[in-house]
Amino acid sequence: MNTMLSENAERKPRVLHNLQKQLDEAVLDMQLYEKALDVFEDDPATAGILHDHLLRTMATPVVNKILFSLDKDNKLKNGMEFEDSEEQDVQLSSTERTFLAKNLPGQLSSKAQALIEAVEGKRFDSFMDALRDAAEESGLLFKKLDEGLERSMLRSYHKDLTAQVSSETDPVSFLPKVVALLFLQAYNKALQAPESAVRAVITLLKDKLPASTFKVLTEYHGTTVKLLALQDAATGDEDDCTSDRMLEKQEDLEERLMPELKSLALGTGKK
Structure with a gap:
């Protein structure tokens, strides 16, 4: 028993240290993408799609990792045995998230349950508030995105996105990337938009x-x-002329429209 307690005492600091490192990067990225939501304040339908997209793609993995790590930390603190795994991508269902949150001690349990409610809600900003509360309650730092850091991240994002647009050869994959680049050039904000929001972004x-x-x-x-x-x-039928029409559209995108749009987007970026 004493041996296990000693081992747990050694492992415990590593759990929160590793979580803090992952949280730092994720929190900054989420704050960066959150800023683009302001552009869509007058378009509630599109704003709702974008909020939901960020909650599903960025927020949920963070919540899963936090709950998994806090549960591990709590078990170590209480001298409990558990399977030690260093999962980078923790997959949890809503039920599993709630179970882990309820097993945390005192006020941390309440904050964790509020975090789950927020990530399963409709507003990304509400989630960020709940995340800050849960992080502070668990002794983790919530790194704030200041102007200097934002400029640095946007420069890096612009460079990466420009490279992706320049090298992309698949016409369907190209569309969201070039839209994100044009949005960045227009608003100086990083955008994460699913396919269902692309038309609205283009209109904007x-x-x-x-x-x-x-x-x-x-x-x-x-x-x-x-x-x-x-x-x-x-x-897939031989008599189906759809394949010919598909090929026609594909070639039009690849041979005419993609090179033209790529040139315009990258040219705009150089101005």
Whole structure:
């Protein structure tokens, strides 16, 4: 028993130390992407899609990792045995999250349950508030994104996104990347947008882009939508002419629209 307590005492600091390192990066990234939500204040439908997207793709993995680590820390503190694993990508169901949160001590349990409620809610800003509360209650630091750090992260994001747009060869994968780059150029904000929000983002960019760029962008989007619809409708039958139409749209994107839009987007970035 004493041996186990001694081992637990040695392992315990590492748990929160590792969690803090992962939380630092995640918190800064989330604050960066959160800033883009302000642009959509007058479009509740699109804002709702973007809030939900960030909650699912960025917030939920963070909550899973926090709960997993706090549960491990609590077990070490109480001298309990458990399977020691260093999972980087912890997958938890809503029920499992609630179970872990309820097993935490005192006020931390309440904060953790509020965090779960927020991540399963509708507002990313509410989640960030709950995350800050839970982090502080557990003795973790919530790193604030200041202006200098934001500028540095945006420069890095711009460089990475520009490289992705430049090198992308798949016409469907290209669309969200080029939209994100054009949004960054227009608003100086990093955007995480699912496919369902792309049309609204493009519409928002109308008054921010040169007319020629916006024209090509809307044509590119329309052609991509048609291509995806044809792919969904394809039956695979020999008599089905869908494949010919798909090939036509694909070639139009690859040979005409993508090079043109790529040139316009990257050219805008150099101005």
